[in-house]
Amino acid sequence: MRPLNDAVPPGISVRQLCLTLDQRPLFSELNLDIVGGAFTALLGASGVGKSSLMRVIAGLTPPTSGQINGSDGLPLAGRIAWMGQQDLLYPWLTVEQNVCLASRLKGKKADRDLAQHLLARVGLSHCARARPATLSGGMRQRVALARTLYTRQPIVLMDEPFSALDALTRTQIQTLAAEVLVGHTVLLITHDAAEACRLSHHLLVMGAAGIDTCPPLRGLPPRAADDISVIQSQATLLKQLSRLGG
Known part of the structure; x- marks a missing residue:
């Protein structure tokens, strides 16, 4: 499932990146290209x-200094989805509502058809109305994956x-x-x-x-x-x- 269309998405271009945290330099003049x-x-x-x-x-x-853009030269803001170690599902929301969280946060109507499609892709169609507490760790990460895809970034x-x-x-x-x-x-x-x-x-x-x-x-x-x-x-x-x- 491509995020937006059939075009190849942009890569990530990092140039001369420096970062200092708590007076400790983590990296300096870092250059990196992530293939789109x-x-x-x-x-x-x-x-x-x-x-x-x-x-x-x-x-x-x-960053302390340096530049990060897409390989197309445009900023990355608004084009990134994040998936971390913790699923961070809201316990009071159903699985489907958790998948549609991006719409909820933006005050937009949830795309339930897309949510159902994504839940089917991750094998959880039967859990759409369940609460996260009833799911195993693996199932919760499947929901988190569907939520990541729902953003279409x-x-x-x-x-x-x-x-x-x-x-x-x-x-x-x-x-x-x-x-x-x-x-x-x-x-x-x-x-x-x-x-x-x-x-x-x-x-x-x-x-x-x-x-x-x-x-x-x-x-x-x-x-x-x-x-x-x-x-x-x-x-x-x-x-x-x-x-x-x-």
Whole structure:
């Protein structure tokens, strides 16, 4: 499901980005290009600045200096959807109402047809009138994914959205996310090398000196966990993370 039309969505262009928090420089003169219409995973050691970088890209944290735009040269504001580790569903709203939250916040009429379509895509049509408290963790993340898609934004930022799930549920939701986010520009932060290699078109590793690219991945996501190319890419990625202290 493409976010708006059949055109390839914009990528993300980061130029000379600097960020200092509490008098501590997190990164300096960072340059980065995220490919439009593709799934890119960003890995690195805890505290290196991955989540801070994502918050700057999302416009939630102002940079100390530097520029962030779409690859089309236009600002990213109004073109980004966010999915975090916590589903943040409103317990007093139904599943369908949670999916339509963007309309509710804007004072607009909910697009129930779109919500039902998205719930069907994530396998939760039968839960539209349920409350979040009645759902499992995996089901709640499916609702959060549908809510993310409901915004119909071309760029999706994901900060470890599957890390709180058990191994089997995580694999299922990973596969679902890769399938329903086709046609979006996705930046995923993860500490899971296997997850990155299953889901991504491109891999990036963030270290103290900046961001390094990784060797190209073979095939298209979602890849099988036991695919030999996934296993080989995971081993290569772990070595690169180890060199950078990840």
